[in-house]
Amino acid sequence: MAQFRVCPDSGFYFDKSAESLMKVNAIAGAVSLLIAGILAIGVILTRWQEVHLLPADLFYQALTGHGINALIFWIIFFEIAILYFASSTLLRTRLAAPKWAWLGFILMVVGAVMNNVAVAQGNSSVMMTSYAPMQAEPHFYLGLILFAVGALIGVFVFFGTLVIAKDDQTYEGSVPLVTFGAITAAIIAVFTIASGAVILVPTFLWSIGYINHIDAEMYRIIWWGLGHSSQQINVAAHVSVWYLLAGILFGARPMSEKVSRTAFLLYILFLQLACAHHILVDPGISSEWKVFNTSYAMYLAVLASMIHGLTVPGAMEVAQREKGLTKGLFEWLRKAPWGNPVFSGFFFSLVIFGFIGGITGVVMGTEQINLIIHNTIYVPAHFHATVAVGTTLAFMALTYLLIPVLFRRSLFLPWVAKMQPYVFSAGMTIMILFMLGAGTLGVSRRHWDMDFTGAALSFEYPGTAYMMMAVGGIGGVLGILGGAMYLLVTVGSLVFGKKLEPSAGLFQSFGVPLSSGSYNIQQPERLPMAPKLAVEQHGSAGFEAPGTFVLAMALLVSFVVYYFINWDYLASVWPLS
């Protein structure tokens, strides 16, 4: 039975059922992002104190919905699509158990809707973290559990697809690096979701009265096994997307397969220790435990990210230099396709993730420095750099690639698409930098009113803090505009975009297969190994990517300076012991 089509533009082979599943998951992700984005307006305009848009109850409700939709639903729906792409499409194999995959998708949708309904009803404004003993409605937890079960099914369909590809020998040699990275993400996803089950199932039972007590500290530790590790799925997934985009845009090959894969392996081994980042100033946890875990056992996962930070742009630089862009240190970068949103999105994601998200994450995850950062608005500033720019922008860039390849439409309003990564990155960067500043001044996160209206006692933040929250608010609005531009282009493309042959109508965009004649390939040819290089450069020639090395050293210097500035700041506060 012929069930593959080949994309005439990219040469990718799509399995019929995998194709539909990728589409529906990507669209469900975009819908979640839309909800998250609308709620973001309420959140940012309330935190901008001069505007102070929403009353307290609506603010906390919007913040809960914003966090869950952006950090969980948008990202994980999209990641399931990426897992199917990295297995079925990249390895030219049929998807394992498509019916199970559909079941997983339906569970995820039901779970996401149920959770959103619970939040919308108003009695579950408990924030994404839903810290016990504050209690939400039972269907708040049940929605999350169903979503997680669905995602877990998707992960196992991915593993099954790898097994089929191996059995059918659809590729030569080892799996590609991008697939390897996706495997990393999937393995992390399994223990992430397991942690989620361990804590959310009892919490659900507690909310319906079968269990009478949930220990608040135990909840925090295990919940963060879900909460932080899920962000580590994102890291593994978006690093894979970076490699994929560098490969597609520039024909880049990894500088060293061994180095890049070892770095992914370090993620599997150490990333999950990071639940400790959230409990550094909690009672009853020993310093030894905190130091070991918060540093991912001597920062070995940070080492992995620093390696990718060199090898991703390095791979691009090597490929560009082979094309003759060899002048000076940075011609390869200057002459990159800056007008192509796939490239600009990819590159801003890389830079902002590394320079802002990475550095602030390590600084605030330092056991003692966390004392001056915990629960301030510095924290959301950090994870907007990692997830809202790092992961989300990488996925946005990938979307611009997928619209013609997977959805068979050309981009709607290409000039909007062209500007989108710039607007989004600029807005988010402004918001992030000023929120980092406000956090350093002690402004707290998840807080409706920095004027403390109605409090029996009083306290005034310095004027600078208000100024920073206002500028951050302007940045946030610009970021939301960038997000809206993304949704305008994607939704517009599916509805109004020029149809490419083999053509996709509106229904096809939402998961209905193309006309059956399009699937005219029974089994694609075996995926060949990458061609050998004419000259073996690695290991002998030395500095193939000097520009990248300079950028990496710039990262290191900023890192070192900023790290010690924070120790200095810590040294100025009251002595504690």
Add this chain to the structure above:
Amino acid sequence: MTSYLPPSERIWWKVPVGKQEVIWIGIALIWCLIMFFMMPYWHLFGKQNLSNEAYQTTPAKFQARVDEMVAQYQVGEEAGIPIVRPPAGSDVYLLGRLWQWYPILELEKDQSYRIHLSSMDWQHGFSLQPVNINLQIVPGYEMVVTMTPDQAGDYAIVCNEYCGIGHHAMLGKIYVKEN
């Protein structure tokens, strides 16, 4: 040619690694180790560390300790909340509840106090401003931190863990007096 094809060498793990990557990995690893050893170093030589001292408790038990201290050392009242001046070096009990830090403390500059913290209901965040010291306050747990205020002044305790609709109004006070 690319990152999404199988590696060009079947035995890819035996392909030698380029000099540039080796150097970068070396530098990054050294930096990682420096960052790691900064934490134990600060435990030995730094002045801002949390103790590992904590106890399991119950709201009733902790409340009793707080009430006892208030009865013994109350020196005044502000906005209906007692102001307490415990002796230097003593055990001081501070509780967080919806939506109040109780009681108000009056401490002496450059004296150390063993501050016990716990919550009566949900989780709260102890955020001392404008010093910016932040601690997580968890019900059922009593955290002990020895604090040495090194500057006189009026300090506020902002709650920075979301605790419901009145969260933003949850403020406390610590007054630090010159001795």
